[in-house]
Amino acid sequence: MDDKDSWDSLSEFTLAEILEMENIYKEIGEEALNNEFCQQLATKFSCSRNRMGKSAVTWQQVQIWFQEKLLSTQTKQAPSPMALKLFVDLSGSNSSKPPQLLQSRKGTVEDLKELSFEARSSKDLAWYDVDSFLSYRVLSTGEPEVRVRFTGFDKTEDEWVSVENAVRERSVPLEPSECRMVKIGDLVLCYQEREHYQLYCDAHVMDIQRNFHDARRCTCIFVVCYDHDYSEEIVSLERLCRRPM
Numbered sequence: 001m002d003d004k005d006s007w008d009s010l011s012e013f014t015l016a017e018i019l020e021m022e023n024i025y026k027e028i029g030e031e032a033l034n035n036e037f038c039q040q041l042a043t044k045f046s047c048s049r050n051r052m053g054k055s056a057v058t059w060q061q062v063q064i065w066f067q068e069k070l071l072s073t074q075t076k077q078a079p080s081p082m083a084l085k086l087f088v089d090l091s092g093s094n095s096s097k098p099p100q101l102l103q104s105r106k107g108t109v110e111d112l113k114e115l116s117f118e119a120r121s122s123k124d125l126a127w128y129d130v131d132s133f134l135s136y137r138v139l140s141t142g143e144p145e146v147r148v149r150f151t152g153f154d155k156t157e158d159e160w161v162s163v164e165n166a167v168r169e170r171s172v173p174l175e176p177s178e179c180r181m182v183k184i185g186d187l188v189l190c191y192q193e194r195e196h197y198q199l200y201c202d203a204h205v206m207d208i209q210r211n212f213h214d215a216r217r218c219t220c221i222f223v224v225c226y227d228h229d230y231s232e233e234i235v236s237l238e239r240l241c242r243r244p245m
Contacts, residue, residue, distance in 0.1 A: 013057070013065065015133035015146075017045050021062070025069050033070070038062040054132075116170040118189075119148045119161050125228040126199035127189055129170060134158060171200075171241035176218035179237050184208055189241040190224050192233070200241070202227040 013021075024032050024041070031037070039059040046056040117130040129151040136146045137160070144163040149155065161167060171189040174182070182188065182205060190203040203224040211219040218237040225232045 013045075013061075013132070013134070014050060014054075016050060017057075018133065018135075021065055021069070025066060030070060032066045033063060035059065035063070038066070117167060118170045119150070119159070119168075120166040121150070121159060122161065122166075123159075124197075124199060126192075126201050127171070128153075128200070130167070136163075169244045171243055173241050174218075174237055175215075176213065176237065177215040178242075179210075179218045179220050181242060182208065182222065182237070182240065187243055188224065189243070190226065190233075190235060191239040192226060193239075206232060 021032075021041075042057045042059040042062045045051060045062075051057075117133075118127045119130050120127050131149045131151040131153075134147040134149060136144060138144050145160045146163050146167060147158055147160050148167070149158050184205050184207060186205045188203055188205060189200050192199050192201045192203075203226045205222055206225050207223040209221040211221070213219045220237060222235050222237065222240065223232060224235055224240075
């Protein structure tokens with residue numbers, strides 16, 4: 001099998017599935033290559049509610065993943081487990097926290113299954129929903145990175161992004177009745193609409209004009225300053241998403 005086919009097989013797995021296979025390999029090693037075991041695991045993954053809308057996993061894909069894991073271990077090129085420890089804390093990660101603090105919190109694969117994530121592209125500094133986590137690595141500097149596939153994009157747009165600075169729990173759209181939750185100084189994800197592009201970018205709320213309104217439509221006015229280019233803009237609540245509590 002060539003490298004392209006190998007990568008395609010890896011790209012089918014979700015982050016939760018990768019974590020589970022990592023734990024399995026740690027426990028039973030080469031025994032995970034057993035055909036019957038791979039068939040059982042592939043069936044389990046394919047029947048998971050977290051795979052709704054995604055293609056089924058085959059036992060051959062599971063077996064290839066374990067084969068590649070075995071090879072990387074034998075050649076002493078396996079990524080550090082530090083990245084996995086950081087994954088389980090992504091929902092509460094903060095770029096101001098040092099890695100040792102991120103690693104101090106505990107989590108499980110089950111915790112991850114209930115979370116949705118977004119990642120920042122290095123190409124335009126915008127945030128996109130994450131469809132799946134494909135693989136992970138640790139740079140020579142010790143910084144963990146994860147390869148992501150963005151929702152609505154094919155594999156040609158996959159990117160390696162920093163776990164600490166460019167992956168986080170998904171931002172939450174605001175309902176008209178929730179406008180009071182937005183305060184001056186808050187970090188928000190704002191829909192930036194320009195003539196040739198539309199992006200979701202980080203911004204900080206600079207000012208708010210509160211208006212009386214009902215629960216169906218917010219008429220308040222928000223002044224935001226985008227973090228990436230420091231431009232200011234007046235926007236409505238419909239263009240804002242808040243960070244999870």
